[in-house]
Amino acid sequence: MATVKLYNVKESKLVDYEVISENGEIIATHKDSFIKFPGGLTAKQFKKLVDEHNKVNADQVPISEKELKEQEDIEAKNLALLKSLE
């Protein structure tokens, strides 16, 4: 199985993605995440896109699962409040 190291924002690190060709595209998968690349690339073009991906995504700071849950709870309360005002 072909693999490539890609930056995973959720895990905040470079991880191995398995790479397949499907529906005319290159799809790199890792656990429940995937990154698509256009089909028909040369090795040099593919490496350039991988390098670009790893460069532009490395500075993202993911919100924790706890913070996301808190956001969702607040949103649910807001919607409930609005519904009560209708």
Place this chain on the structure above:
Amino acid sequence: MAATFEFNEDNGTQTGSPLKGTTRTTAVTQVNWKNIDDVATAYTASPITAGANSFSKYTFGKFTGTFNSVGSGLFAHTAGTLGTGLTLKSAVTTTYATPTTTAVAAFSTDITTAIAITSGATVLFSTVGPEGASPTTSIATAGYSQYLGTQLQTTGSAAAGDIGSITLTLRYNEN
């Protein structure tokens, strides 16, 4: 006085120099990724088949009114989660390309995961338009953000039906 803000979206074949969309829709209130390149069509009428991609979207901010300065722009996915088989790609750019369902190589930022807005992508501004060739960190008269390009990509494992709502934030400072 304060700036007046609204989201706009470009659609259609790339045209002009610098390139922009043939159609510009003002006062856009949603971004629904779908299998058609427009604002108006309901997403339910043009769903994305699992394994395919949405048409690429070119949303941007428009600032009117009187203000001293609008700047320090950041763009990110800041709330909500996308399910299995879904990836949201993005690029903040001045380059408009005719929307396509092909995976857009230029959309290299993976914004599938919600992040802190402070670590979002830098957004520049122009008085010319989102396509303005020399965008700056701030503007002092009416103008636009760069394009906030996005594309929802899917695999066959994507669940049928609507995706959950997520929040994409364009943050800017005004004084």
